[in-house]
Amino acid sequence: xxxxxxxxxxxxxxxxxxxxxxxxxxxxxxxxxxxxxxxxxxxxxxxxxxxxxxxxxxxxxxxxxxxxxxxxxxxxxxxxxxxxxxxxxxxxxxxxxx
Numbered sequence: 822x823x824x825x826x827x828x829x830x831x832x833x834x835x836x837x838x839x840x841x842x843x844x845x846x847x848x849x850x851x852x853x854x855x856x857x858x859x860x861x862x863x864x865x866x867x868x869x870x871x872x873x874x875x876x877x878x879x880x881x882x883x884x885x886x887x888x889x890x891x892x893x894x895x896x897x898x899x900x901x902x903x904x905x906x907x908x909x910x911x912x913x914x915x916x917x918x919x
Contacts (some may be wrong), residue, residue: 828866843879851890858896858917869917872903876910884911890917 856858857872878884891913893911899916906912 830904843883847887847890848912851894854891854915855894855896858894858915871917873913873914873915874910875918876912878909878911887911888913 854873875887878887880916888900888902891897896917897915898918901914902911903915904912
């Protein structure tokens with residue numbers, strides 16, 4: 822008896838798995854930003870704003886979620902997109918609280 826052939830593997834992972842990986846990566850990035858912002862705000866003569874290049878973003882909805890997540894950090898007063906770098910990266914200004 823011949824073994825059954827295995828079905829072909831899809832070329833792209835399912836959308837749910839890809840979305841879950843992107844969200845996990847965003848969460849990890851947010852933890853890193855929180856640590857960096859805490860370090861900067863604890864430094865003497867800390868700047869009032871930090872410019873961050875972030876991405877990749879698959880669309881404006883993901884960028885808006887990223888901005889909202891930044892706003893929830895305790896050291897962040899305001900967040901605004903200043904520009905774009907390539908097709909999927911944003912330049913974000915983060916205003917720190919004093």
